[in-house]
Amino acid sequence: MSQYQRLLLIINPALRHSQAISHAAALAKASGASLHIAALIPSWKLLSLLEEGDREMARECYLQDHRDWLKDQAKNLRGRGIDVTTEANWADDLQQDILDHVAEMQPDLLIKQVQHEPALKRAFFTPLDWRLLRHCPVPVYLAGEGGLALPRKVVAAVDVSNTEPQGSELNERIIKQASGLALQCEAELHLLFACDISTAYLGDMGGGGLTLSDLGSQLRGELEKSFLDLADQYGVPPDRWHFIEGHPVSVLSEFANAHGVDVIVMGRIQSRGLDKLLGSTTEHILYQVPCSILAI
Template structure:
C-alpha cells in the first residue's frame, strides 16, 4: 500500500450529510489512508447576478464558499476523532469535471468516492451528468455510493465479463476479482462472483449467423453455453472463489446484475469499465447502464487501475 495515497471524497454542494461520508471515512480507516473532502460550488444565480457589481459579487461568493468550508470542517470533526487524517477544500468552479481531473492528476489519490446523483433517463439522454462524465474519464477507481446500510461493505459482488476478447483486455476479469477480494479483506466482507452473458448477442456474433439469421442452431447455442460455463469455472478456480459463491446467469447483463444485487443484499458491485469508441461509446457501456439500475453502490475500475 502506498502510504502517501489518499482517498478523495467529492462532496455534494448542497451541504447535507450523505452516506458517502460514512463510507469514505470507513474505507479510509480500513485502508489506513488519509481522506481529502472537496466540494465544487457554483450557483448560477450568484455567478451571473446582473444587479450587483463585480466586487460585491466576489464578496458574496467568498462568503458562500467560507460557509461551505466551515460546514465541511464540522463533518470532518467526528472523522478525526476516530484517528483519521482529514483535509477539506471548497472550490468555486462552473465545470466540476475539469477541476476533479486536475486534482487527480496533481495528487496521488487511490480512489474517488462520490454520492450517486439520481438523474431521470430523459435528463441523461439530453445532458451528460457529472457521474457519467466521471465514469468515462476518471483515471482512478471510482466508488459511487447509492446507499450505505453499513459503513463498511459486508457483501461484495465481483461482476465479470467473459464476452470481451481476452487478448483485448488481458487479465482484466482477474483484476476485477482481485479488487473485490482486497476490498473484502480490508472490510472483513464476503465476495460473490457473478457472470451474466447474453446468449442471443453471442449467437448473433457467431460465425455464419448472417447467412442463417432466421434459424436458431441449438447445437451452436449449446456450444456457446458450455464454453461460457467452462471459462467462468476456470476463472473462479484460479482466483480461489468457492463453488457456493460462483453465480452464472444468462440474460441482459445490466438487468440481471441489478436483480441479483437486490436479491442478495449486495453492498458494493465491483464492475469493469471498458473504453468504447464510435457509436458504442455514445450509447453507453454496460457499466453506464448498470449504474442507474443498481440498488447498491458500485466500484468501477478500468484495465489500467491498480488499487491499494
C-alpha cells in the same frame, strides 16, 4: 499493505445528508488511508444579478458556510482516528476540476455520490458520473443510496466472453480490486458472470450444421467452463460463484436487490461510436441498483 493509501472524496456540499462521507470515512478507517474531502461548488449563476460588491460578499459568505461545515465534519472524523483534510472551492468546470484534483493528488480511489439524472436529460447531456467513468485515470467508487457504508458483501462482475488479452487482464484487475476491498472490510467476496447469449451473436458463428439451440447450448457450456476455471483460479468459495443467464444490467440489478449487495466491482471500457452515445453496462447500472459501484 493496504491497496488504498490516499482517498479523494468529491462532494456536493449542498447535499449534506448524502452517504458519500460515511462511505469514504468507512473505507479510510478500514484501510488506514488518508482522506481528502473536496467540496466543489458549481458557479452560482444567480449571483450575476447582484452588484459586484454584493456578489463578492455573497460568494464569500456562501463558501465560508461550507468551509465551516466541512471543518466540523473533519473534526468528527479525526476523533475516529481518520487522517482527513478538507477544502471548499468554486468550480467553473466541474469535470475538469475533479480530473485536475486526481492528477495532482494521484489518489488510489476517487469517491463520489451517484448523481441520478432523468432519462430524458441523459438523452441530450452526458451525465457527470458517466464522463468521470470514461475519463478518470484511477478507479472510481460511486456511492449509492443503499448498502452499508462499510461493505459486507462485494460482487466482482467479470466478463469471460471477451477472450482477448485485455479482457483477461481486466477480469484479473476486477477480481484483485474486489478481493482487496473485501479483505480490508472483512466482507464476503462473490464472483458473478451475466451470460447474455443473443441471437445476433450466435448468428455470427459458424454453424457446421448445428441448430441455433445447439449453438446456444455449446456456447453456454464453454462460457460456464471459463467462468468456473476463473473462479477456481482465484480461490473464491464455490457457494459464491454465480453464473446467471440474461442481460448484464438486468442480472446485476436483480442480484444486487435480492442478495443485499453493498458494492459491485465492474470494468469500464472506452466507448466508441453508438456505444458511446448509449452508454455502457457500467454506466447504466448506476441507475438500476441501490448499492455502490467500484469501476476499474
